[in-house]
Amino acid sequence: MPPRADTADRSRWSRYRDLVLYKTYAELRTESERTYVGFLWWIVEPVLSMFVYYLVFQVIMQRRTEDYVAFLFVGLVPWRWLATSVTHGASSILSERSLMQQVYLSKLVFPTVSLLTDTFKFLVVFVLVLAFVVISGFGVGPQYLALPLVLVVQLFLITGLTTLAAAVTPFLPDIRIVLSNLIRLWFFLSGVFWDVKSFSAEMQHYLRLNPMTVVIESYRDILLYDSWPAVGKLLMIGALGLLGCAAATVVVRRFDFVYPKLQF
Amino acid sequence: MNDRRLVLELRNVGVCYRRRRGLFTRRAAGFWAIHDLSLELCRGETLGVVGRNGAGKSTLLRLLAGITRPDRGEYVNHGYQAALLSLQVGFVQHLSGRENVMLSGLLLGLPRREIARRMDSIIAFAELEEFIDEPIQTYSSGMRARLGFSTAFHVNPDILLIDEVLGVGDAAFVEKSKAVMKDKIRSEATVVLVSHSARAIRSLCDRAVWIDRGRLRKSGDVRSVLAEYKASIGTASGGKREIGEEPEADATDAGSRNGRG
Numbered sequence: 001m002p003p004r005a006d007t008a009d010r011s012r013w014s015r016y017r018d019l020v021l022y023k024t025y026a027e028l029r030t031e032s033e034r035t036y037v038g039f040l041w042w043i044v045e046p047v048l049s050m051f052v053y054y055l056v057f058q059v060i061m062q063r064r065t066e067d068y069v070a071f072l073f074v075g076l077v078p079w080r081w082l083a084t085s086v087t088h089g090a091s092s093i094l095s096e097r098s099l100m101q102q103v104y105l106s107k108l109v110f111p112t113v114s115l116l117t118d119t120f121k122f123l124v125v126f127v128l129v130l131a132f133v134v135i136s137g138f139g140v141g142p143q144y145l146a147l148p149l150v151l152v153v154q155l156f157l158i159t160g161l162t163t164l165a166a167a168v169t170p171f172l173p174d175i176r177i178v179l180s181n182l183i184r185l186w187f188f189l190s191g192v193f194w195d196v197k198s199f200s201a202e203m204q205h206y207l208r209l210n211p212m213t214v215v216i217e218s219y220r221d222i223l224l225y226d227s228w229p230a231v232g233k234l235l236m237i238g239a240l241g242l243l244g245c246a247a248a249t250v251v252v253r254r255f256d257f258v259y260p261k262l263q264f
Numbered sequence: 265m266n267d268r269r270l271v272l273e274l275r276n277v278g279v280c281y282r283r284r285r286g287l288f289t290r291r292a293a294g295f296w297a298i299h300d301l302s303l304e305l306c307r308g309e310t311l312g313v314v315g316r317n318g319a320g321k322s323t324l325l326r327l328l329a330g331i332t333r334p335d336r337g338e339y340v341n342h343g344y345q346a347a348l349l350s351l352q353v354g355f356v357q358h359l360s361g362r363e364n365v366m367l368s369g370l371l372l373g374l375p376r377r378e379i380a381r382r383m384d385s386i387i388a389f390a391e392l393e394e395f396i397d398e399p400i401q402t403y404s405s406g407m408r409a410r411l412g413f414s415t416a417f418h419v420n421p422d423i424l425l426i427d428e429v430l431g432v433g434d435a436a437f438v439e440k441s442k443a444v445m446k447d448k449i450r451s452e453a454t455v456v457l458v459s460h461s462a463r464a465i466r467s468l469c470d471r472a473v474w475i476d477r478g479r480l481r482k483s484g485d486v487r488s489v490l491a492e493y494k495a496s497i498g499t500a501s502g503g504k505r506e507i508g509e510e511p512e513a514d515a516t517d518a519g520s521r522n523g524r525g
Contacts, residue, residue, distance in 0.1 A: 011375060019370040026356045026367055033358040033399075102350035103371055104330045257333040260326070263283050 020109055024116040031117075042121045043128060050076055053193045065195060067224070070136055074223050075192040075216045077129050081122035082158050082212065083183050089114045089162030090179055093252075093259055094170045100260045107252050107259050111166035115159060130223070139226045146229050150218045153238040157211060160244020167251040170262050191216055211237040271344045271423055271454055272305040272328055277337035279323050279478075297323040298478040300337070305423070310455040312469030312486060314462075314493050320478040321458045325425045328456060344454075346423035347373060351432065352412030357401040361392055364400055365415050372419045382418045389444075390414035391437075406433050413441050423454045430464065462490050 032039035050072050058068045065071055092114040093107050100107065134140060169175050190212040196204055207213050214237060218229030279298040298320045305311060305328070315321050326332045329348045333339060354371045355364050365386055369379035387396050390410040400408055409432040426449075431442035449455045449468045459465055465472055465486060472489040474481045476496075482489050 015370065015373070015375050018376045022367055022370055022376075023354075026359055026363070030356055030358045099354055099371070101326065101331060102348055102353050103373065105371070257331075261279075261281055261332055263281055 016106065016109065019105075020112050020116065023109070023113045024120070027113060027117040028120060039124075042124055046073075046077055046080055046125050049080070057193055067136070070133055070138065070224060071195070071220065072193060073129050073132060074219050075190075077122070077125050078154060078216060078219055079187060079190060079192045079212065081118065081126075081154070082161075083187065084121075085115055085118040085158045086161050086165055086183060087176075087180060088118055090165035090169045090176050092162075092166045094166075094173060097260070097262075107256055108163070108249065111163045111248075111252075114166070115162050119155070119158075133223045138224055141226050143222045143226065143228045146218070146231065147222055149231065149234060149238075150215060150222065150229060153234045153241065154215050156238050156241030156245060157215070158241075160241045160248055163248030163252060164244060167248055167255070170255075170259055186210075186212065189213070208233070211240065269307045269342075270304055271307050271342055272303075272346065273338075273340040273342075274301060274303040274327065274334070275338040275340070276300050276302055277327065277334035277339060279320075279327060279332060280335045296478055298327070298334075301475075301478070301480050302337075303473065303480065303483075305454065305456065307454055308452045309471060310449050310453075310457060310469045312465035312472035312489075313456060313458045313475060314460075314465060314472060314490065315475035315481075316497075319475045321475055322427055323478075324475060325427055325456065325458060328423070329425050344422035345373065346425060347419060347421035348425045348427065349416050349429060351416050351429065352408060353416070355400060355408065355412065358399050360398060361390075361396040361400055361403070361411055362387070364411065368412070368415045369419065372416065373421070374419055386411075386414045386418050389417070406437070409433050410437055410441075417441070417444065417448075423456070424448070426455065426457045426459075428459055430459075462494070465490060 028039075032041075035041055037044070050069070053072055053076070054069060057063045058065075089111045092110040096110050099105070165175070165179060189207070189210055191207065196207050196213055196217055199207060208217075214230065214233050218234060221227045221229045277298060278296055278300060280294040280296050282294045301320075301324070303324075313321050313324065323332070325348060327334060327339060329346050330339075330341065331348070350372065353368050355368060359367065362383065365383060366376070366379055369382075370376065374382075387393055390407075390413070392407060392411055395403065395407065400411070403411070413432045426445075430445045431438040431440075433441065446468060449457065455468075457465065457469060469486050471484070472486045473483040474489050474493045481496075482492055
């Protein structure tokens, strides 16, 4: 007998929740077992890339930024959260074609799993960044209360972008190549290895039109400079991110039955 | 058993695949894998589907499973869960057999608690008690096939859609899996069976349809549909055999079907 609609809805929701969590677990396990030192790479890789920028900017180009290691870490780790999530998310629907031809699944499952996987890895490293910052003697103050806001705002931004990229890529896989270059350009514009405050007031205004500049500056304000972030701007970015999530969800659902039929 | 209660209906459906084209490749027109096809499926019946390669049988099953929607016409599901018998869905090499059963079961639509409840019988049927907590990358392909079959078999949807695979594994397991599959088909389950084996269709199905180039060529009792289908093959393709009378023609290996895309 067909079950009643409300219990069916509830059981569908709990099945999707279990499925997404289990698939995320499977992704994380696979990733950590594919290499010799496994999940240690989640930590070692950001440290290595931090070391590259340190070498180039501090040692070779002799730029004088105080506490450059902490400065880089606090910028680079949240940046990598965005970059890895969007890059992986862009292929998430495209690469599950054989699965979606065997069973019906809401296609939102795939970007969600990809996003959760990268978010989990980010959180592991972010906790270490917090420990590093505190141990290095930076003050812990009431401005830490704004940290969850910054994290949530960035999560909304990432979710919107990841889902949008996932929705479009199956129709035009070439986007992935453009996307990787766009993300690199965005990286250079986001103040990961330079400080926005070192530019003229007018220039600072333009640089802060980039949401990631604001997000990264907010992390540094809280963790390194004992000051409160620009909450109003953050809320606007969060709203923008939510708008992106809503738009992307509409697109993915609109093409729910088209994705399995695309011939690659 | 067959109380003529409709579970699924297709009304004049058409399914069109559009080839995505590159900028420098010539525009390909849409390909209609199914045209104007109407079909009804009643509770408890077993419907056999025959037809040549590329006739649209797999597209038909995907349509019935709710994986794709028709581009024309109407698909009506009267509130039943329909699922393809899909083996090793979502299997991950680095996870243990037990974890893969859970993952695959969730993908196939079972709630977690239900999978946990059926776990022991899934493992027992696959005869993998000793190895179930080892990663499946250490399994032989036969062991993986057994686990995949056992998981899929225990899902038990309201409507089971089978694309050729009745049994998998080594000779002994093929016999065992075919036996349980046939028992299930002969029971009150609602089944759509696509097969090139006339023997399987004749012994298992209550009714058959013949699909030809995306259209319903004939529908009715098994014997007359099979007879006409076979006659057309004899005349049309210069004796090329597509429908088998061989004793084991229905024991297609799961691995080869599974990887198709």
